[in-house]
Amino acid sequence: xxxxxxxxxxxxxxxxxxxxxxxxxxxxxxxxxxxxxxxxxxxxxxxxxxxxxxxxxxxxxxxxxxxxxxxxxxxxxxxxxxxxxxxxxxxxxxxxxxxxxxxxxxxxxxxxxxxxxxxxxxxxxxxxxxxxxxxxxxxxxxxxxxxxxxxxxxxx
Numbered sequence: 369x370x371x372x373x374x375x376x377x378x379x380x381x382x383x384x385x386x387x388x389x390x391x392x393x394x395x396x397x398x399x400x401x402x403x404x405x406x407x408x409x410x411x412x413x414x415x416x417x418x419x420x421x422x423x424x425x426x427x428x429x430x431x432x433x434x435x436x437x438x439x440x441x442x443x444x445x446x447x448x449x450x451x452x453x454x455x456x457x458x459x460x461x462x463x464x465x466x467x468x469x470x471x472x473x474x475x476x477x478x479x480x481x482x483x484x485x486x487x488x489x490x491x492x493x494x495x496x497x498x499x500x501x502x503x504x505x506x507x508x509x510x511x512x513x514x515x516x517x518x519x520x521x522x523x524x
Contacts, residue, residue, distance in 0.1 A: 372465050372498030375474035380504070383473070383514040389497045389504045397468035397500045399434030406494045406503060410434040414487055414495040414511060416470040418459050419443060419451035421480075427454050427462045431472050431495075431515065432484035436523040443522040446482055468500045472515045481517035 369377075373389070380387055396402035399413040406412070413434030421428050428447050430438050444451045456467050464476035472481070472495050487493050487508040494503050495511065512519065 370499055372469060372471070372474070373502055375464060375476075376471045376498040376502075376504075379474040379514070385506065385510055385514055387504045387506050389502055392501050392503060395500050396496065396503050402494060402496070402503055403434060406505070408492075408494060409490075411436070411486060412490050412493050414472060414493045414508075416472055416496060418454045418463070418470060419447070420454040420458055421447060421449050422452050423449040426477075427458060427479055429463075429470075429472070429479045429481040429515075429517070430484070430522055431481060431487070431511070431517055432523055433486040433489075436484060436486060438522055439524040442524075443482070446518075446520040446522045447480070465496075465498055466500075469496050469498050469502070471496045471498045472511060472517075474498060481515050482520045482522055483512050483515065483517035484523055485519055485521070486523070487511070
């Protein structure tokens with residue numbers, strides 16, 4: 369088992385969230401691929417979009433419905449700082465995950481996170497579990513709680 373997947377499973381267990389992490393036979397790197405693999409709507413995918421906080425130098429996580437796009441200007445207002453592109457190295461260093469498998473939990477370091485209210489439109493959403501082939505289903509309220517994210521409007 370990869371270290372990334374193990375961290376996600378450990379974070380779920382530590383949060384007392386009984387969910388099953390599934391290994392899919394096909395890629396789940398994009399919201400569209402994950403929705404196809406899970407057999408759900410694209411907006412039921414809680415995708416992790418990472419920016420670099422220009423003031424803090426740290427990553428900022430935006431959990432959004434799979435069909436939504438993060439509006440950089442709104443996101444910067446929500447984050448209270450200018451945001452820039454987070455490169456793969458910074459993402460890996462701070463979260464421990466590679467692009468395409470960034471989970472909303474199990475990060476190497478504490479991450480400031482924001483949550484798209486659109487995810488509440490579903491009884492269940494799917495999120496990456498640390499690899500490009502592992503995902504898990506969870507109630508949006510529970511995902512919001514265990515990520516410690518702040519609900520905010522940051523989408524286009």
